[in-house]
Amino acid sequence: MSTMLVTGGTGTLGRPVCEKLRADGHEVRVLSRHSPPYAVDLREGGPLLDRAVDGVDAVVHCANVLRRDEASTRNLIEAARRAGVPHLVYISIVGVDRVPLGYYKAKLAAERMFERSGLGWTVLRATQFHDLILQLLQGLAKPPVMLLPKGVPDQPLEVTEVAARLAELSAGPPVGRAADMGGPEILTFAELARAYLAAAGRQRRLVEVPLPGRVYRGLRHGGHLAPEHTVGRVTFEEFLARRFGADSAS
Numbered sequence: 194m195s196t197m198l199v200t201g202g203t204g205t206l207g208r209p210v211c212e213k214l215r216a217d218g219h220e221v222r223v224l225s226r227h228s229p230p231y232a233v234d235l236r237e238g239g240p241l242l243d244r245a246v247d248g249v250d251a252v253v254h255c256a257n258v259l260r261r262d263e264a265s266t267r268n269l270i271e272a273a274r275r276a277g278v279p280h281l282v283y284i285s286i287v288g289v290d291r292v293p294l295g296y297y298k299a300k301l302a303a304e305r306m307f308e309r310s311g312l313g314w315t316v317l318r319a320t321q322f323h324d325l326i327l328q329l330l331q332g333l334a335k336p337p338v339m340l341l342p343k344g345v346p347d348q349p350l351e352v353t354e355v356a357a358r359l360a361e362l363s364a365g366p367p368v369g370r371a372a373d374m375g376g377p378e379i380l381t382f383a384e385l386a387r388a389y390l391a392a393a394g395r396q397r398r399l400v401e402v403p404l405p406g407r408v409y410r411g412l413r414h415g416g417h418l419a420p421e422h423t424v425g426r427v428t429f430e431e432f433l434a435r436r437f438g439a440d441s442a443s
């Protein structure tokens with residue numbers, strides 16, 4: 194089978210990608226800042242990065258570098274180009290070309306770098322993971338009143354489903370822009386919050402607040418959604434039941 198390098202291979206997405214690739218019989222190299230033998234800071238690059246990409250059949254870029262992301266992507270692509278890697282696979286976000294959020298702009302810039310790399314490339318855009326929505330709601334629930342963005346929908350998706358799709362794409366030929374992945378349902382933040390509070394056994398007063406700015410307008414109009422690609426199967430309530438059922442069992 195093939196040899197795959199997964200950047201960010203110890204993270205929320207990278208870990209299940211590695212697990213799926215190994216289950217499919219591939220050899221997997223994990224690149225992460227604190228995981229030998231390929232403990233590499235992509236922002237710095239260096240000889241160890243060249244060793245990590247040498248001889249691999251595909252690089253699956255799952256690392257989420259919030260600072261100097263452009264430098265990290267450039268270092269990875271240049272190392273892949275020197276090694277003659279035949280396939281680069283990148284996970285992006287639905288709406289990076291429609292919602293003027295700074296992080297989305299960085300992801301879109303990274304997409305463009307992969308497209309111009311001169312190597313075979315595949316980009317998969319997905320809606321937000323269940324885990325991120327849960328983390329956000331937990332933060333909003335710290336005060337007795339949960340302030341929620343009024344009228345903003347979301348389409349959360351199970352991370353293991355994205356991991357399985359990335360593993361499938363990396364084992365095949367480069368396809369350019371793959372079909373987007375969206376969660377199975379579109380819910381407002383108020384609906385997501387009520388589901389979270391019910392699963393967690395908590396009570397909070399919900400107050401929806403309109404926000405100013407282009408980012409809020411883009412989100413309210415659904416620029417980050419993929420209504421024609423509701424391919425996910427695990428709903429947010431099912432995800433919550435598993436998560437809080439596991440928490441109570443432990």
